[in-house]
Amino acid sequence: xxxxxxxxxxxxxxxxxxxxxxxxxxxxxxxxxxxxxxxxxxxxxxxxxxxxxxxxxxxxxxxxxxxxxxxxxxxxxxxxxxxxxxxxxxxxxxxxxxxxxxxxxxxxxxxxxxxxxxxxxxxxxxxxxxxxxxxxxxxxxxxxxxxxxxxxxxxxxxxxxxxxxxxxxxxxxxxxxxxxxxxxxxxxxxxxxxxxxxxxxxxxxxxxxxxxxxxxxxxxxxxxxxxxxxxxxxxxxxxxxxxxxxxxxxxxxxxxxxxxxxxxxxxxxxxxxxxxxxxxxxxxxxxxxxxxxxxxxxxxxxxxxxxxxxxxxxxxxxxxxxxxxxxxxxxxxxxxxxxxxxxxxxxxxxxxxxxxxxxxxxxxxxxxxxxxxxxxxxxxxxxxxxxxxxxxxxxxxxxxxxxxxxxxxxxxxxxxxxxxxxxxxxxxxxxxxxxxxxxxxxxxxxxxxxxxxxxxxxxxxxxxxxxxxxxxxxxxxxxxxxxxxxxxxxxxxxxxxxxxxxxxxxxxxxxxxxxxxxxxxxxxxxxxxxxxxxxxxxxxxxxxxxxxxxxxxxxxxxxxxxxxxxxxxxxxxxxxxxx
Numbered sequence: 312x313x314x315x316x317x318x319x320x321x322x323x324x325x326x327x328x329x330x331x332x333x334x335x336x337x338x339x340x341x342x343x344x345x346x347x348x349x350x351x352x353x354x355x356x357x358x359x360x361x362x363x364x365x366x367x368x369x370x371x372x373x374x375x376x377x378x379x380x381x382x383x384x385x386x387x388x389x390x391x392x393x394x395x396x397x398x399x400x401x402x403x404x405x406x407x408x409x410x411x412x413x414x415x416x417x418x419x420x421x422x423x424x425x426x427x428x429x430x431x432x433x434x435x436x437x438x439x440x441x442x443x444x445x446x447x448x449x450x451x452x453x454x455x456x457x458x459x460x461x462x463x464x465x466x467x468x469x470x471x472x473x474x475x476x477x478x479x480x481x482x483x484x485x486x487x488x489x490x491x492x493x494x495x496x497x498x499x500x501x502x503x504x505x506x507x508x509x510x511x512x513x514x515x516x517x518x519x520x521x522x523x524x525x526x527x528x529x530x531x532x533x534x535x536x537x538x539x540x541x542x543x544x545x546x547x548x549x550x551x552x553x554x555x556x557x558x559x560x561x562x563x564x565x566x567x568x569x570x571x572x573x574x575x576x577x578x579x580x581x582x583x584x585x586x587x588x589x590x591x592x593x594x595x596x597x598x599x600x601x602x603x604x605x606x607x608x609x610x611x612x613x614x615x616x617x618x619x620x621x622x623x624x625x626x627x628x629x630x631x632x633x634x635x636x637x638x639x640x641x642x643x644x645x646x647x648x649x650x651x652x653x654x655x656x657x658x659x660x661x662x663x664x665x666x667x668x669x670x671x672x673x674x675x676x677x678x679x680x681x682x683x684x685x686x687x688x689x690x691x692x693x694x695x696x697x698x699x700x701x702x703x704x705x706x707x708x709x710x711x712x713x714x715x716x717x718x719x720x721x722x723x724x725x726x727x728x729x730x731x732x733x734x735x736x737x738x739x740x741x742x743x744x745x746x747x748x749x750x751x752x753x754x755x756x757x758x759x760x761x762x763x764x765x766x767x768x769x770x771x772x773x774x775x776x777x778x779x780x781x782x783x784x785x786x787x788x789x790x791x792x793x794x795x796x797x798x799x800x801x802x803x804x805x806x807x808x809x810x811x812x813x814x815x816x817x818x819x820x821x822x823x824x825x826x827x828x829x830x831x832x833x834x835x836x837x838x839x840x841x842x843x844x845x846x847x848x849x850x851x852x853x854x855x856x857x858x859x860x861x862x863x864x865x866x867x868x869x870x871x872x873x874x875x876x877x878x879x880x881x882x883x884x885x886x887x888x889x890x
Contacts, residue, residue, distance in 0.1 A: 319377035322372060323369075324370055325371070327370075327551045328550050329369035329408075329547065329550050329551075330401075330404050330415060331369050331372070332360075332372045333357050333371070333373045333374055334383070334384035334421070335383075336356045336375050337377040338352055339352060339682070340380070343378055348846060348850075351422075353421050353530075356422050357375040359525070360373050361373060363418075363544060366540070366544040367544055368551045372401065385490045387492075387498075401509070405512060414517055414519065415518050416520075420525070421482070421522060423524040423526050423527075424683060425638065426637045427636065427653075427670070428539075428669075431477050431479065432465075432476060432477065432478050432479070432521060433521065434451060434479070434521055435483060435492065436449075436478055438477060438480065442574075445483070445485055445577075445579075446579075448578055448581055449485025452520040453520060454516060458574055459574075462521060464546045465542060468543075468545060469542045480639065480640070482524045489522075491521075491522045494518045495510070495513050495520075496513050499514065527687060531672070531691075593615055593618050594616050594744060595744065595748030596612060596743065597611045597656065597745050598665055598702075599741045599746070600700075601838075601872060602723075602736050603861050604737070606630065607727060608738075608858070609624065609626045609627070610624070610625045611654060611665055612747070613649050621638060621639055623638070623654075627677075627858060628734075630838065630839050634696055635674075655667070660704075662704065663701070663702035663704065663721065666698065666699045666700070667696070668697045673730065674690040677842060678812065681812055681843060693730050696727075698725065699726060700723045701725060703722045704721045705720050717797055718761075720763055722738070722740065723739070741872070749876070754780060754878070755878050756779040757875070757876045758777045758875050759774075759873070760862075760872065760873040761774045762864070762870065763869050764862070764868065765867075771792065771867070773871075774790055775805060775821060777805040787802050802822070803823075809875060813842060816840075819834065819835030819873060820834050831864050831865035834862065834863050835860040835863075837858055840857065843855050843857075851879075859873075860873055
C-alpha cells in the first residue's frame with residue numbers, strides 16, 4: 312500500500328526490515344532555474360526505489376516531486392530547518408522496524424550523472440586497494456558482516472551484470488551533513504532529538520545503511536537498469552524471506568580473485584585548515600573529427616594530469632542530434648595507447664585507431680545540455696553505441712605526445728552505429744590537446760576554430776583563437792600548417808557568435824593574413840552544433856556552443872570545428888559538491 316504525507320513524498324509500506332529512501336527523485340523547478348549552478352535531480356531514482364520496494368517487500372520514503380535546489384532531502388541541516396517532520400518520520404520508521412525485527416537495513420538511492428554503467432557504493436568509506444578507510448571525519452555506516460556479506464555480494468552481482476561497482480570512488484557518503492551519516496553514531500550529541508535516536512540505534516548495532524550512486528546508464532529504462540535492479544534485489548532477498556541474520560560471504564570478482572577488503576573503521580584526523588593550493592586543471596587530450604559528406608562529427612578525449620579523472624566521446628549528427636558517453640576514473644596511458652572503460656585511442660607511427668563500444672545518451676536537441684537535467688530527461692539510452700575507425704596520420708608519430716603543443720592531423724575511416732543504424736565515416740581528424748577544454752584560463756569570451764583545406768596536392772591547416780578578457784583586451788592568435796611546418800599568421804576579429812545559446816552561430820568569418828603577407832577571407836557554414844553549460848574558474852558559469860562546419864579560405868574548401876564560449880554569471884562562493 313502507499314500513501315502520501317506531503318504532496319512530494321510518497322510512502323510505501325512493506326514487511327521486510329528494509330527502509331529505502333530516494334532523497335533526490337524530484338524535478339527541477341523555479342529554484343533550479345534561478346540558480347547559477349543548479350544541482351541536477353537524480354532522475355529515475357523515484358521509480359527505481361518504488362520497484363525495489365516491491366521486489367523486496369520494503370518500506371520506502373520516496374521524494375518524487377521536490378526539487379533538490381529548493382529543499383535537499385539528503386542534507387540534515389536543510390531537513391532540520393525546513394522539514395523536521397521528515398527526520399522524525401525517518402527515525403520513527405527505523406525504530407518501528409528495529410522493535411519488530413531487531414535490525415534495520417537502510418538503503419539510500421541516488422543518481423550519478425556519469426554515463427558509464429557504474430554503481431558507487433557509499434558506506435562512509437573509500438577504497439584503498441585491500442582496505443576500505445573512512446575519509447577524515449566520516450563514520451562507517453554498516454557492520455563488517457553487512458559489508459562483507461550482502462554488500463560484497465551485490466558488488467559481485469553488479470560486476471557480472473556488466474555494471475562496475477566501486478566503493479566511495481566519487482561519493483563515499485562521509486560528509487557531516489550527508490543523510491547517510493545520520494545512521495551512524497556520529498551525531499550522538501545532535502540538537503535534533505530524532506537524529507540522536509538514530510545515532511543511538513546505530514551505536515547499538517541495530518542499523519546497517521548503504522548509499523547507492525547509480526550512473527545514468529543504470530537508471531535509464533533498458534536492459535542495464537533491469538539487470539542492476541535484479542542484482543540489488545537478489546543480494547538482499549534474505550531480508551524479505553524473514554531471515555534476520557546477515558549472511559557473510561566472500562566476494563569474488565569477475566576474474567575469480569578475492570574481492571574481499573579489510574574495513575579500517577578509524578577515521579584519520581582532519582587536515583590543517585590552512586588553504587591548500589588548488590590543483591592544476593587537467594589537460595584534455597584526444598581526437599576531433601568531421602565527415603562533411605555524412606554530416607557526422609565527433610570528439611573523443613581524456614582528462615590527463617594530476618587532477619585528470621575522466622573521459623568521453625560525443626558524436627554530433629543530423630545537424631542537432633548528439634550522442635554522449637562519459638566515464639569516471641584516471642585514464643590508462645600505456646605507450647601508444649590511451650584508454651578508459653570502453654573508450655580506446657591508439658597512435659603509433661603513422662597509423663592509429665579510435666574505438667568505443669558501450670552505452671550513450673542520445674538527445675535530439677542541440678541545446679539540450681544547457682541543462683543537464685533536461686538533456687537526461689529528454690534523452691534516450693542507446694545501450695550499444697559502437698564506433699571503430701582507423702587513423703592514417705599525415706605525418707608519422709611514435710605515440711600520443713601528451714606534452715606536445717602542436718596537434719597532428721589524419722584521415723579517419725570507420726563505421727559508427729547509433730540506435731542500430733550503421734553509418735560509414737570518412738573524416739578529417741585532429742589529434743592533440745582538445746579545443747573544448749576550459750583549463751584554468753580566465754576569459755569573458757573565447758572563439759576557437761580549426762579547419763583543414765586541400766587543393767590538389769596542397770594541404771593546409773588553419774587554427775585560430777580569439778580571447779576577450781574582463782578588461783576588454785583581446786588576444787588573437789592564428790597559425791597555418793603547410794609542408795614546411797607551422798607558421799604564425801595574423802587574424803582579424805573572428806565573427807563566431809550566437810546571440811541565443813540554443814542556436815548555432817549566425818556567421819563564421821575572419822580575415823587571415825598568411826606568413827607571406829597574402830590576405831584571405833575565411834568563412835564557415837555550420838553543419839552541426841550543440842550547446843552546453845559548464846562551471847568555469849572562480850565559480851563562474853560558462854555557456855559553450857561547439858560544432859562542425861564546412862569552411863572556405865580564399866578559393867579553397869575545407870572542413871573543421873568551431874567553439875564559442877562566454878561567461879554568463881558571477882562567482883558563486885557556495886558552488887561545490889554536496890555529497
